[in-house]
Amino acid sequence: GIQVEQSPPDLILQEGANSTLRCNFSDSVNNLQWFHQNPWGQLINLFYIPSGTKQNGRLSATTVATERYSLLYISSSQTTDSGVYFCAVPPAGNMLTFGGGTRLMVKP
Amino acid sequence: EPEVTQTPSHQVTQMGQEVILRCVPISNHLYFYWYRQILGQKVEFLVSFYNNEISEKSEIFDDQFSVERPDGSNFTLKIRSTKLEDSAMYFCASSGQGPGANVLTFGAGSRLTVL
Numbered sequence: 001g002i003q004v005e006q007s008p009p010d011l012i013l014q015e016g017a018n019s020t021l022r023c024n025f026s027d028s029v030n031n032l033q034w035f036h037q038n039p040w041g042q043l044i045n046l047f048y049i050p051s052g053t054k055q056n057g058r059l060s061a062t063t064v065a066t067e068r069y070s071l072l073y074i075s076s077s078q079t080t081d082s083g084v085y086f087c088a089v090p091p092a093g094n095m096l097t098f099g100g101g102t103r104l105m106v107k108p
Numbered sequence: 109e110p111e112v113t114q115t116p117s118h119q120v121t122q123m124g125q126e127v128i129l130r131c132v133p134i135s136n137h138l139y140f141y142w143y144r145q146i147l148g149q150k151v152e153f154l155v156s157f158y159n160n161e162i163s164e165k166s167e168i169f170d171d172q173f174s175v176e177r178p179d180g181s182n183f184t185l186k187i188r189s190t191k192l193e194d195s196a197m198y199f200c201a202s203s204g205q206g207p208g209a210n211v212l213t214f215g216a217g218s219r220l221t222v223l
Binding site: 099 | 145150210214219
């Protein structure tokens with residue numbers, strides 16, 4: 001099946017710093033989603049980004065489908081950005097395969 | 109913004125008991141899903157449901173699991189006889205049709221603790 005690898009696995013930032021999270025996938029996909037899992041366990045949709053670049057406030061994402069990777073940028077990080085960031089792709093149909101996540105801690 | 113609603117948010121049960129987790133998908137969505145996340149691990153696909161039948165299921169979704177859409181709004185996951193290893197966060201998701209079929213919206217999750 002498709003492999004989804006995320007890096008780094010863990011990241012600690014000082015509030016106000018910027019960061020880039022990476023998602024590599026092993027096969028061609030027609031969909032990619034980024035999620036934020038907050039400390040209460042809720043999965044929050046961030047981006048649906050099969051290709052190109054999207055921005056939403058301090059967050060932006062870029063997917064280069066031909067090279068099988070996606071990047072999530074967090075600028076001017078805040079403590080509320082803490083949690084786990086997952087990317088997910090569909091190997092078949094609408095079923096999503098999740099990466100292992102990047103655990104982010106933003107310190108005040 | 110439309111939401112996927114899950115109940116209960118947390119359930120504690122004894123091993124061997126039956127559990128039903130409930131979900132109200134987004135109203136005009138046609139595809140429904142259950143995913144599971146054991147504490148500290150990846151989110152894993154369990155099952156997808158379309159047109160009143162299971163369209164895909166993973167190896168995790170064995171005979172002790174079942175799904176149902178009992179009416180026009182609810183989508184349920186039943187675990188027949190819970191085991192300790194069923195302790196996890198269970199997420200319901202839904203997606204629309206056409207291009208929207210590719211975009212899954214997740215609920216807040218139901219945390220199941222089996223003692």
